[in-house]
Amino acid sequence: MRGLPVEILSRDSESITFACYNPLEGLEPLKVEEIPQDWTNWKHSFGPVEVEDLVILPPWKKVIFIKPGLAFGTGLHPSTKLALRLMVETLKEGESLLDVGTGSGILAIAGKILGAGMVVGIDVDPKAVEEAKENAKANGVFVEFCVGEAKEVKDSFDVVVANLETEIFKRVLADILEKAERVCLLSGIYGEGELKEIEAMISSFNLSADRILTEENWYALRVVK
Template sequence: MFELRLLCPEDRVEPVSDALEALEALSVSVEDADEGTGAERALFGEPGLPPPASGWSRSRVVALFAHEAAAREAAALLAPQDFFAGCAVRAIAPVAEQDWVRLTQSQFEPVPITPAFWIVPTWHDVPAEATHAIRLDPGLAFGTGTHPTTRMCLRWIAAHPPAGQRVLDYGCGSGILAIGAALHGAAGVDAVDIDGAAVQSTRDNAAANGVQLMAGLPDRAQGLYGTVLANILATPLKVLAPLLCGHVAPGGALVLAGVLERQTEELQAVYAPWLALEVADAEDGWVLLTARRD
């Protein structure tokens, strides 16, 4: 395998990338050419805010080809094109053979939620100190235990075991919160998501962990629950306020995540007609909001 490395100004990245795909590149990636220098700049902003820029002023475009001849032919075909003006070929070089599966797996280590509660990929052994462990591999659905919002929700579950309760995981993603609730004694767990792939992922992960739960689309959520979990983002959480609060049983808990610290008061105001949200945890700029129904 060979890579063709190009340097492109911001306004040339899209047409060059499209051309590389048309020339049957196996993949095309775009990076900040000034990464690690004083000219480096952030491209992606915080959730809910527009990005500070649409692209980098200078981008490194890397295209992979199966053979050196294909990479050189692509470079030769691009050079005379009008849209290639201002671009430059930096290199055509072989890509070292790697065990991509092992390389990917090495990025995911067991994640401690508490000293006794861990998220463990299937290629790792469960730590000896773990009394509860969720076996979970990275997949299409959100929720591997590495994000602060997921960790905070799982910490809350471990500290407030829903033993004997009905639990609702709204926006279940991979099903990690629903599985965590089941492992901590929930009597029944409904996990719902608008994404069919997330629903299937939840079912598969529940089966792999030997827990029973019901996963489906949002209309599966029916009645009252002792614990209602929703790890989404602030905007949908605002829209869902009456629905989520309506599912919380007397004496039950509402647990919300996906909220940035600066969004706390806004969420509290939206939920005030139904429940009084309080900050129960915080990590890396994110907060966990919880409330109890009298």
């Protein structure tokens, strides 16, 4: 049985009971169970196992390292999680990505890890840009991080993600939408009132959200151009 993927269920001095995925020649199984059809959900049950500073993960998980610092973006806030979820659903292999309000760099770094091509992250806070650069290095990915606002960025991008605030969107939404060639992901919208305000702003550009996610009264929208 050397080299076969089996899980030992019990053993004593005379016998071993084990589970395996394929029938073994010459052995009659005690019990046969079908692997669940919903393979994806089955995969979800393999969470991280932590032992001291070691974290054990199955190989299909994608890991992001974020050093605790002053910049926003540890991954705990619902607005960050919603933006990440929309990115996982939306971003295609090789697409370029602009992250407006990058903070710790978490969304830009996630973009790279998800297979994006060129990724740029911008923030008005120079300290955040410094921390984002350190985080990209810790993840072994290259992202161009700069201090500034969307209107200062020359290029346009397949995907633009922005986790900001409704008050800030009122000022910079036009610039953000202009930089997006295919899709724009907007997060940091709190409550139904703000959601309606953002939807009205988007419709003034003859656009609309084709996907809205929510968690703990925070909202994130996907606007396809």
